[in-house]
Amino acid sequence: xxxxxxxxxxxxxxxxxxxLLTFLLVHLVPGDPVEVMLGDSATSGDRAQLRAELxxxxxxAVQFCNYLKHIAHGDFGRSIHQHADxxxxxxxxxxxxxxxxxxALAIALLMGLPLGIAAALHHLHWPDRFATLSALTLxxxxxxxxxxxxxxxxxxxxxxxxxxxxxxxxxxxLPALTLACGLAAILTRMTRASLLETLNExxxxxxxxxxxPERLVILRHAxxxxxxxxxxxxxxxxGSLLAGAVITETVxxxxxxxxxxxxxxxxRDYPVTQACVLVIxxxxxxxxxxxxxxxxxxxxxxxxxx
Amino acid sequence: MVxxxxxxCAKPPAHSEIRMALAQAPLTLDPRYATDAxxxxxxxxxxxxxxxxxxHSHPIPLLANWQQTDALHYRFTxxxxxxxxxxxxxxxxxxxxxxxxxxxxxKDSPHTAEFANISDVQARNDDVVEFTLRVPDSxxxxxxxxxxxxxxxxxxxxxxxxxxxxxxSLQLMGWKxxxxxxxxxDHQQIVLEEVRDPTVRVLKLLRGEVDMxxxxxxxxxxxxxxxxxxxxxxxxxxxxxxxxxxxxQDPLLKNPLVRRAVTLAVDRxxxxxxxxxxxxxxxxxxxxxxxxxxxxxxxxxxxxxxxxRSLLLQAGIKLPLKLVYKTSTDAQRVRLATVMQAQMRASxxxxxxxxxxxxxxxxxxxxxxxxxxxxxxxxxxxxxxxxLAFHSASIPPKGANRGHLQDAELDELIDRAxxxxxxxxxxxxxxxxxxxxxxxxxxxxxxxxGYTPAADGxxxxxxxxxxxxxxxxx
Numbered sequence: 001x002x003x004x005x006x007x008x009x010x011x012x013x014x015x016x017x018x019x020l021l022t023f024l025l026v027h028l029v030p031g032d033p034v035e036v037m038l039g040d041s042a043t044s045g046d047r048a049q050l051r052a053e054l055x056x057x058x059x060x061a062v063q064f065c066n067y068l069k070h071i072a073h074g075d076f077g078r079s080i081h082q083h084a085d086x087x088x089x090x091x092x093x094x095x096x097x098x099x100x101x102x103x104a105l106a107i108a109l110l111m112g113l114p115l116g117i118a119a120a121l122h123h124l125h126w127p128d129r130f131a132t133l134s135a136l137t138l139x140x141x142x143x144x145x146x147x148x149x150x151x152x153x154x155x156x157x158x159x160x161x162x163x164x165x166x167x168x169x170x171x172x173x174l175p176a177l178t179l180a181c182g183l184a185a186i187l188t189r190m191t192r193a194s195l196l197e198t199l200n201e202x203x204x205x206x207x208x209x210x211x212x213p214e215r216l217v218i219l220r221h222a223x224x225x226x227x228x229x230x231x232x233x234x235x236x237x238x239g240s241l242l243a244g245a246v247i248t249e250t251v252x253x254x255x256x257x258x259x260x261x262x263x264x265x266x267x268r269d270y271p272v273t274q275a276c277v278l279v280i281x282x283x284x285x286x287x288x289x290x291x292x293x294x295x296x297x298x299x300x301x302x303x304x305x306x
Numbered sequence: 307m308v309x310x311x312x313x314x315c316a317k318p319p320a321h322s323e324i325r326m327a328l329a330q331a332p333l334t335l336d337p338r339y340a341t342d343a344x345x346x347x348x349x350x351x352x353x354x355x356x357x358x359x360x361x362h363s364h365p366i367p368l369l370a371n372w373q374q375t376d377a378l379h380y381r382f383t384x385x386x387x388x389x390x391x392x393x394x395x396x397x398x399x400x401x402x403x404x405x406x407x408x409x410x411x412x413k414d415s416p417h418t419a420e421f422a423n424i425s426d427v428q429a430r431n432d433d434v435v436e437f438t439l440r441v442p443d444s445x446x447x448x449x450x451x452x453x454x455x456x457x458x459x460x461x462x463x464x465x466x467x468x469x470x471x472x473x474x475s476l477q478l479m480g481w482k483x484x485x486x487x488x489x490x491x492d493h494q495q496i497v498l499e500e501v502r503d504p505t506v507r508v509l510k511l512l513r514g515e516v517d518m519x520x521x522x523x524x525x526x527x528x529x530x531x532x533x534x535x536x537x538x539x540x541x542x543x544x545x546x547x548x549x550x551x552x553x554x555q556d557p558l559l560k561n562p563l564v565r566r567a568v569t570l571a572v573d574r575x576x577x578x579x580x581x582x583x584x585x586x587x588x589x590x591x592x593x594x595x596x597x598x599x600x601x602x603x604x605x606x607x608x609x610x611x612x613x614x615r616s617l618l619l620q621a622g623i624k625l626p627l628k629l630v631y632k633t634s635t636d637a638q639r640v641r642l643a644t645v646m647q648a649q650m651r652a653s654x655x656x657x658x659x660x661x662x663x664x665x666x667x668x669x670x671x672x673x674x675x676x677x678x679x680x681x682x683x684x685x686x687x688x689x690x691x692x693x694l695a696f697h698s699a700s701i702p703p704k705g706a707n708r709g710h711l712q713d714a715e716l717d718e719l720i721d722r723a724x725x726x727x728x729x730x731x732x733x734x735x736x737x738x739x740x741x742x743x744x745x746x747x748x749x750x751x752x753x754x755x756g757y758t759p760a761a762d763g764x765x766x767x768x769x770x771x772x773x774x775x776x777x778x779x780x
Contacts, residue, residue, distance in 0.1 A: 029665070035672060035703070039341060039416035044703060050414050081333045083467045148505050156513055163510045164501060166483055251503045255483055267333075268665045 007292050011285055018281040019071070023064050026273050033080050033268045067274070076275040081267050086275045089260060094279065096166070097249070097256035101241035103172055104179035105234065111184035113230075116191025120226075121218070123196060131188055139185035147178045147251040164253040175252040179245060183237050190233050195226040228299055235291025239284035323486075323495035324754065324771055325515070327507045329522035331500035332485065335478065336466035337453040338409045341416050343684060347765045348485065348498070353453020353472030354388045356402065362598045363687045365448040369397070369473075370435070377442040382450075384433045391456050392477040392490075399429035404457030406437075420449060444723065448688045475769040489769065496768055511537065511749060517773070518750040521763055524638050528583050531749045538754075541584040541747040545761045547592045548682045550631070550646075550739040554709045556677050558629070563621040565736040568629070568678070570617070571653035572646055572739055573609035581645060585745020591729040592683055592691050594743055599689035599725035604733050607740070614653035625654035631678040632660045634667050639680060672702045674710060682744065685762045689725045696720065696732055711737040 034051050051057045055066060070077060076086035119131035141149075154174060155163040162171050198204060199222055207221045208214075246258035257276055264272035332345035337353055340346050358368040369389070370382040382402070389397040406427050412418050423446075426438040439446060453472050456464075464471070470478050476487040476496065485498040499516060501507045504523050508531060510516045523531075532539045552559045552568070559565060574588045588606050595602035618627055631647070633639045640661050647657040657678075662670065671679050683691065694700050697720050700707040713735055719728045733740075748759040748767070755774050757767040 032669065035669070037414055037416060038419070042416070042419040042703075043422075046413070046419055047703065053413060083334055083336065083339060148503070148509070151506065151509050156509055159513075163513055163515055164506050165499065165515070251506060253499070253501050253506070266664050 003296055004293055007289055011289055014285055015282065018278065018285070019068065020064070022274050022277045022281070023067055024060075026270050026277075027060060027063070033270050037080055071278070077271040079264075079272050080269045082269075082272075086272055089272065090257065090275055090279055093255060093257040093260050096254060097242055097245060097258060100172060100176055100179065100245060100249070100254060100256060101238060103176040104183065104241055104245075105238055107176055107180035108183035108187055108237075109234070111180065112187025113191055115184070115188040117195060117223070119188065119192040120195035120199065128192070131192065135185040135188040137185075138181040141181065143178050143182070143247045144251060146181060147174070147248060150174050150178060164251070166253070166255060171252075172254075175245075175248050175254050178248050178252070179241060183241070186233060186237065187230065190230050191226070194229050195222060198222045198226040201225075224298075228295065231295060231298065232291060235287055235294075239287045242280055242283045242287075321497075322773075323497045324768075324773060325497045325499060325517050326765075326768070327501040327510055327516040327519040328498050329500075329502060329504070329507070331498075334467040335470040335481075337455070338405075338412060338415050338417060339467065343763065346685070347763070348487075349453050349470070349472075350474070350764055350766060351476040351487065351768055352392075352470050352474045352478060353455065354397075354474050355453050356382055356450040357447050358451070359448070359687050362596060363593075364598050369454065370402075372447050375436075378439045380437045380439075380446055381430075382435045382437070384435075388473050391473050392471050393456065393459075395456060395458070397454055397456075397473050398432040399435045400432070401454050401457045402435045403427050403429045404460045405452060405454050408455075408460045409452060417452065445688050445690055451687075487768070494772070496771075511751065514751065517754050518748060518757065518771075520748040520759055520765065521746060523747075523749075524641075525581060525583050528747055528749070536752050537749055538752055539747055539749045540757075540759060541745055542759050543585045543587060543761060544744045544746045544763070545594050545597075545686075546682050546684045546744050546763065547589055547594075547686065548680070548741040548744060549589075549592075550741060551671070551676075551679045551681060552709050552737060552739075553674060553676050553678070554711050554737060555674060558623070558627070559677060561621050562736065563617045564623065564627070567614040567617040567621070567627075567653060568650070568655065569607045569736055569739045570610045570614040571650040571655055572741070573649050574606070574741060575609065576649070577642065577645060578742060581642060582742065583745045583747055585747065586742050587745070589740045589743050590733060591740060592686060592695065593689060593725075593729070597689075599729075601726050601729040601733075604729060609649075611649075611652040614655075618654055626651075626656040627654060628656045628658065629677050630658045630660060631680065632662060632667060632670060632676045633680045634664050635661050643680060671708050674702070674708070679708075680741075685764075689723070689728070692725065692728050692732070693720050696728070696737060709737045711735065 034047050034054070034056065038046055038050060048057070055063055058066070074087065076090065078084065079086055079089060082089065115131040115134065119128040122128050151163045151174060154161045161173055162168055165171050204217060204222050207217045245254075245256060246262055248254065249256045249259040250262065257279060261273065261276035261280070264276060328344055330342065330344050332340070332348050333342050334340050334345055335349060335352060337349045340349055354369050356368060356370045357365045360366050367385065370384045372380055372382045375381050384397070384399060384402070391397055406421065406424065409415060409418060410421055410424060423439050423441060423443055424437055425440045428436050430436055437446070453474070455466060456471055459466070459471055468481060475491065476489050479486040479488045479495065487496045487498070488494070489496065501510060501516070504527055507516070507519050508523065508527050511519055511531070512534060528539060531537050550572075552565055554560050578586050578588060590604035590606055591601055593600045615625070618625060631643055633643050640659070643659045643661075647659055650657050670676055671681070694706045696707055696711050696716055697705065698707070698712040698717050699705070701710050702708060713731070716728065716731045716735065719731055746759040746761060746763050748757055750757060753773050753775070755772055757771040760766055
């Protein structure tokens with residue numbers, strides 16, 4: 001319990017750091033939202049008045065304090081360009097990103113774990129070579145290339161799936177598959193390396209010496225400790241999926257938070273950019289916290305400080 | 307594979323609506339705020355303004371005829387057509403007044419400043435509105451292109467951005483992920499779907515997930531579409547003006563000989579022939595020759611690397627002349643910059659390309675942090691653009707004279723509204739390299755008929771586009 005409390009406390013400075021960095025980065029990059037909003041014809045007076053109304057004429061420290069106050073009340077403000085409540089915009093997008101990330105993770109686990117286990121159990125034989133080659137190929141394909149390739153094959157040639165959009169349930173398959181491929185490659189290599197190392201441990205040798213069938217040796221004694229580092233990777237990668245689905249969301253027209261973030265950066269919509277980065281960062285922090293807590297449950301040595 | 311088989315569907319679902327893929331979704335359907343191309347193009351269909359333009363960009367009556375009663379007063383009389391709002395109420399002079407009064411009261415609208423010359427607007431009866439100006443403005447009717455909104459809803463602070471109510475030929479049925487419109491005349495539904503990736507837009511058109519798309523494709527994809535069975539591509543001459551802007555405060559570029567040399571170092575014809583879609587043509591001024599204020603007599607600058615090199619030497623420049631060209635990250639823009647970079651080498655110009663994200667790029671241009679940059683003026687209708695782009699009183703932040711051109715003769719010509727002389731003087735001063743008017747195209751499935759792309763890229767054709775039944779031989 002004290003381990004969990006310590007970890008939660010440890011997260012607070014990270015959250016503050018995220019808030020501060022997001023605020024500073026967004027305000028220090030070139031580009032003035034007032035210029036973007038008012039265009040070329042506005043007078044200096046109009047610009048000054050709007051800058052004052054938006055609070056952009058205040059010192060950065062004051063603007064940051066105001067920002068924290070609003071965030072504490074759950075108020076992200078209004079979008080400069082869409083003239084809509086940012087909380088509503090975020091609430092519309094977050095579920096789509098989570099759905100996509102979770103399905104991608106599930107596909108990656110279904111692909112990566114069996115391949116990694118098969119590779120380790122048949123070390124230096126054809127399953128190992130196949131898994132290694134597959135992992136290498138999948139990790140070498142960028143999303144912006146793999147996405148259209150999958151569309152060409154599964155949508156245009158085979159006609160099985162919609163090309164993009166979110167109008168049918170099947171629309172999620174191709175973007176999830178695109179995201180899953182890279183992650184499956186990492187999981188394959190991680191599982192293979194970890195299981196190979198575990199299979200050489202003394203306790204596994206002891207289990208074999210006791211005469212246990214090989215299947216039980218692997219399932220009971222080798223697999224669980226071998227999957228511990230995989231849990232960490234899965235946690236980190238889930239965070240990356242939430243933050244890094246930007247290209248995939250853009251290519252497949254998936255209206256998630258990554259796409260909202262890119263659009264807001266392009267248009268210097270400061271409040272939306274801040275809110276998106278904050279939500280993505282907090283998701284990352286929370287997922288890592290949960291991973292740490294799960295790791296502690298799986299391996300009690302972590303909680304006791306060993 | 308297994309997932310594909312489980313959830314897979316063989317063909318795209320048949321649809322009765324006409325689906326169009328957009329490179330970018332609209333940001334707001336409130337005409338008092340809209341500045342992006344998609345929003346303005348959809349708003350033209352949802353709302354009706356008082357005034358529109360003919361093929362020569364002369365302002366013509368749409369909702370109302372007008373009469374200039376004296377130098378400062380204009381009287382607009384509403385006609386009979388187009389006066390039914392989508393909520394069933396009738397558009398009256400009070401709605402016109404409410405629209406413009408609310409626009410003038412806004413503090414965060416990019417359009418408010420354009421109407422700062424209006425001192426008063428009054429409804430005389432249900433059909434007549436009178437505008438009073440602070441100073442005379444001969445171009446005033448051409449400015450009244452803001453869609454008219456119901457006064458009753460303006461008073462209630464209705465959310466026009468997401469639930470627009472106008473009197474245009476199409477009404478909004480819904481906007482969640484896609485924009486769904488319905489034509490008033492025949493209830494034909496039209497769906498606009500944002501598909502940002504150009505390759506994906508083409509794939510969706512080929513598969514039939516969308517029926518049409520317009521513009522925003524690289525030329526090689528347009529050529530590819532022309533070769534596909536079942537797809538027709540229509541191209542028309544465009545009016546959107548692309549140019550290379552000079553910074554006249556730069557020690558090198560303030561020399562007219564250097565600007566002339568850079569202009570002669572670009573082979574427009576080669577770019578038009580190999581890099582741009584059909585309908586693109588060489589430009590000599592912001593407004594095209596067919597515009598009422600256009601100047602067809604201006605000669606095009608030729609490609610002459612020998613003379614360019616000699617002009618640079620005459621200017622005392624040690625070759626190669628190193629210049630920095632800023633552009634956005636748009637792939638086609640970067641490609642065009644690369645071609646111009648190669649062409650300029652023959653003239654002794656070493657062009658360095660800096661491709662920046664849009665916000666940074668545009669901020670640099672406004673701040674004057676550039677030597678050369680590439681941009682396009684889109685949808686320009688009035689010669690007032692010359693005041694905005696060239697008058698010494700329009701240097702940022704007061705306007706769009708981004709190159710900081712200051713020429714007393716040109717200022718005087720602009721103030722006199724002598725547009726022929728203005729274009730001739732600008733052609734001589736070369737504050738920019740005039741490049742081309744980009745052609746427009748629409749690609750459609752063969753069962754889509756009646757749609758013609760517009761020269762300025764608007765989507766007015768959606769008011770008449772139809773789907774026909776295909777025969778076997780089609």
